[in-house]
Amino acid sequence: MESTNGTATGRAVTLRDVARLAGVSVATASKALNGKQQVRAETRARVVQAAEQLSFSPNTLAQGLITQRSGTVGLLTSDLEGRFSIPILMGAEDAFGSDQTSVFLCDARGDTIRERHHLRALLSRRVDGLIVVGARPDTRPSLGRNLPVPVVYAYSPSDDPADLSLVTDNVDGGRLAVDHLIRCGRRRIAHITGDPGYSAAQDRARGAQARLAEAGLELAGGEVWFGMWSEAWGRGATRLLLDRCPDVDAIFAGSDEIARGVLDVLHEAGRDVPSQVAVIGYDNWTILAANARPPLTTVDMNLEELGRIAAQRLFAAIGGTLGTGVETVPGRLITRESTAPLG
Amino acid sequence: MESTNGTATGRAVTLRDVARLAGVSVATASKALNGKQQVRAETRARVVQAAEQLSFSPNTLAQGLITQRSGTVGLLTSDLEGRFSIPILMGAEDAFGSDQTSVFLCDARGDTIRERHHLRALLSRRVDGLIVVGARPDTRPSLGRNLPVPVVYAYSPSDDPADLSLVTDNVDGGRLAVDHLIRCGRRRIAHITGDPGYSAAQDRARGAQARLAEAGLELAGGEVWFGMWSEAWGRGATRLLLDRCPDVDAIFAGSDEIARGVLDVLHEAGRDVPSQVAVIGYDNWTILAANARPPLTTVDMNLEELGRIAAQRLFAAIGGTLGTGVETVPGRLITRESTAPLG
Numbered sequence A, B: 001m002e003s004t005n006g007t008a009t010g011r012a013v014t015l016r017d018v019a020r021l022a023g024v025s026v027a028t029a030s031k032a033l034n035g036k037q038q039v040r041a042e043t044r045a046r047v048v049q050a051a052e053q054l055s056f057s058p059n060t061l062a063q064g065l066i067t068q069r070s071g072t073v074g075l076l077t078s079d080l081e082g083r084f085s086i087p088i089l090m091g092a093e094d095a096f097g098s099d100q101t102s103v104f105l106c107d108a109r110g111d112t113i114r115e116r117h118h119l120r121a122l123l124s125r126r127v128d129g130l131i132v133v134g135a136r137p138d139t140r141p142s143l144g145r146n147l148p149v150p151v152v153y154a155y156s157p158s159d160d161p162a163d164l165s166l167v168t169d170n171v172d173g174g175r176l177a178v179d180h181l182i183r184c185g186r187r188r189i190a191h192i193t194g195d196p197g198y199s200a201a202q203d204r205a206r207g208a209q210a211r212l213a214e215a216g217l218e219l220a221g222g223e224v225w226f227g228m229w230s231e232a233w234g235r236g237a238t239r240l241l242l243d244r245c246p247d248v249d250a251i252f253a254g255s256d257e258i259a260r261g262v263l264d265v266l267h268e269a270g271r272d273v274p275s276q277v278a279v280i281g282y283d284n285w286t287i288l289a290a291n292a293r294p295p296l297t298t299v300d301m302n303l304e305e306l307g308r309i310a311a312q313r314l315f316a317a318i319g320g321t322l323g324t325g326v327e328t329v330p331g332r333l334i335t336r337e338s339t340a341p342l343g
Helices: A015-022 A026-033 A041-053 A058-068 A085-096 A112-124 A170-183 A199-214 A231-244 A256-268 A303-317 B015-022 B026-033 B041-053 B058-068 B085-096 B112-124 B170-183 B199-214 B231-244 B256-268 B303-317
Strands: A072-077 A102-107 A129-133 A151-154 A164-168 A189-192 A250-253 A278-282 A297-300 A325-329 A332-334 B072-077 B102-107 B129-133 B151-154 B164-168 B189-192 B250-253 B278-282 B297-300 B325-329 B332-334
Touching: A015 A026, A015 A041, A026 A041, A072 A085, A072 A112, A085 A102, A085 A129, A085 A303, A085 B102, A102 A112, A102 B085, A102 B112, A112 B102, A129 A303, A151 A303, A164 A303, A170 A189, A170 A199, A170 A250, A170 A278, A170 A297, A170 A332, A189 A199, A189 A231, A231 A250, A231 A256, A250 A256, A256 A278, A303 A325, B015 B026, B015 B041, B026 B041, B072 B085, B072 B112, B085 B102, B085 B129, B085 B303, B102 B112, B129 B303, B151 B303, B164 B303, B170 B189, B170 B199, B170 B250, B170 B278, B170 B297, B170 B332, B189 B199, B189 B231, B231 B250, B231 B256, B250 B256, B256 B278, B303 B325
Parallel strands: A072 A102, A072 A129, A129 A151, A151 A164, A164 A325, A189 A250, A250 A278, A278 A297, B072 B102, B072 B129, B129 B151, B151 B164, B164 B325, B189 B250, B250 B278, B278 B297
Antiparallel strands: A102 B102, A297 A332, B297 B332
16 A cells, blocks of 8 residues: 655655555646646545645645646757747747746757757756757657657657657648639639648648649649749749740749749739739748738648647646657638639 | 865865866866866966866866856847847857757747746756847846846847847948948938837938938938838838939838838839849848849848857856946848949
């Protein structure tokens, strides 16, 4: 039988002792004693009784919580511009509660040695968990299975299926974009996108083509226009497209940068947007999308939501278990003025 | 006389003991024992002798350094997009040495309560120092004089003259931009800029006007066109400007965003850039400047350099003293294709 009086051993009673006596996880014991809503009344009563039995005082409780949770989470990123990692950081902080957890961001710049150094620094500061954010949605090496804290991979999935990864759903995003254009009555839809070496480019194109096929349509121009993630490619590809397929009535651009180039050349060619050609981008990078002329309809990857889910998974894993595999987070359509029903 | 055998007291010898015996600061003792170049040979010899005298072994040395320095610096930011803070973070890491110091970024989102919470979290992790980065180059409240570690304010200066602040030199930046246009042979130079409530807008305009005055020139259109930090304002102001002052031969835009709007309307009006009108932006925000048509000449604020200097000041302050007042970091001209000498 479990000892019911931790103090008799001369060792301070910890939350772990309370949890063991109550027959619950440490996370549940913590939630119960902190008055969180997720715990059933019956469970809470058992935990409180165990705490009393062990003379687990509020003061000891505070100390116990401190030893259980440091209130900090590390965010290891390789995203130089902070474009993807800042919204993920903000979402994670919102989920943890800004007054309870600080998220520390470290930038590894895609360098393995730097990443290892930051990892050691974060672990030596006893973070409660780690979120690893990649610069692109392609598989990255796992940090390994022997870390003392739970790790969630965000944006770039880990190559180890035993890890938990959260990624944006690019196939569904491509489908969303084309679905919107079809609902606007467009039938001659082209797709201009970035580097074919990125899974994001392949996945968005796959989703777009699947939705076209369901409507019995084919891509205008007969193929996906793969190229680069740049405005210049958006301009160049649009010139080629207008030449090959002058009656195109909608263009799905694989990024907002590309969409800016597309808009530029459509203006140059005297095509009205959206009445003659509808344009939709991807990313909802506000500086580019909201300032476009006309303001750009686009697909938002919901990175803040991804950050919130990462935080929830880490929180659940503290004292419990972390899931494995790849979870996808769907994007959402942001409608602005560059798309509209055919008149 | 100082005891020369710390171990006799039963207490572990620390770097502080070595420094005291050698008659140098802790920072100097640390540099001397780590083989850094900044220490004179004579000083180094004295420190090494003191270390030997106290049996300060390499192992004790490592422990001593750990108690002196944690190898982490906190970067508290309120810059939601990470636009200013990420390059400052990168510059600071470069100066510290990426394998020796990790910079932890926390985002306070301009919220005082959140900032206080992150500050406590960073201090409880025993960071060696703090860099506080604001979202705009206007004065911000000091974190106070009683912090246990040195603090450097970057981008936004502290309102307490006893603090050390590093800011970009916007007056000089405005001067740089106009100087370049004058060297390109331009005489009818207009200035379209952002919100007049920002010191950045006022300072850049002041520098521009000072340089014009030196050349015996006045602003084309007779005034600074203050408005908003947006492409839409760049477009609107350029239409007004072309109407009032059709022979303008150069436009200095107060940001790259504004410059994008300026370029857009010049194209629309059939003005060639740069042969008829030269355009220069501010910020060197690559996504906007390098992708513009033509690629945009602009002023770079040297934020990485600012981060490096902040790191050096913090490093010097550990075991020493931190300066006070406001230091300005000059910007530099990035020449691309939107400016050229008059043909």
